Amino acid sequence: MRANPLAAGLLAVITSLSACQRETGPDPLELTGKMFVFNYRLAYATYMITLTKTQPVPDGSTVAATFEDPSGGPPLTLDRKLFPKLDKVVLESPDVTCVKKQKPYAVTIDVKGPDGTILQTLKTSVISNLDQDIMPAEALVVGPAYDKNPDVFKAGKAPEHFETAKCPG
Numbered sequence: 001m002r003a004n005p006l007a008a009g010l011l012a013v014i015t016s017l018s019a020c021q022r023e024t025g026p027d028p029l030e031l032t033g034k035m036f037v038f039n040y041r042l043a044y045a046t047y048m049i050t051l052t053k054t055q056p057v058p059d060g061s062t063v064a065a066t067f068e069d070p071s072g073g074p075p076l077t078l079d080r081k082l083f084p085k086l087d088k089v090v091l092e093s094p095d096v097t098c099v100k101k102q103k104p105y106a107v108t109i110d111v112k113g114p115d116g117t118i119l120q121t122l123k124t125s126v127i128s129n130l131d132q133d134i135m136p137a138e139a140l141v142v143g144p145a146y147d148k149n150p151d152v153f154k155a156g157k158a159p160e161h162f163e164t165a166k167c168p169g
Helices: 005-018
Strands: 029-039 044-053 062-067 076-081 088-092 104-112 118-127
Touching: 029 104, 029 118, 044 062, 044 104, 044 118, 062 088, 076 088
Parallel strands: none
Antiparallel strands: 029 044, 044 088, 062 076, 062 104, 104 118
């Protein structure tokens, strides 16, 4: 029985094309949570995104997240290394201001291999059920022992009215 050279060549091409597939299979991360976190004591808000690994990632992989700035400035960015043995990934943005209730804010997350190639892109939006103006204008506590902020608690006493955060414009 003689081998068909055309069939052998076609088989070689198909085999080499299948080798171009990413070894980890489907998308390696799944979005499992998204919200704004308001830290009332320290008077700041952040985005919090949680992801779960559904597939292994190569050692040295990273995630790069881009968060819409609610105050209208340039997008906020965050880069984190992915650790092969950890199944959960938590991304917390830099502090944000001017978060508005029921307004969607865009978030993009790129999962990158060790060589920088993009393995996956996740796009989502985060919506708050609160306006940031519920937050105090200044941190209520300071220092590692969470002492009362002397700029807020004059002579150690609580003010009659706490100033709330304002959004310029």
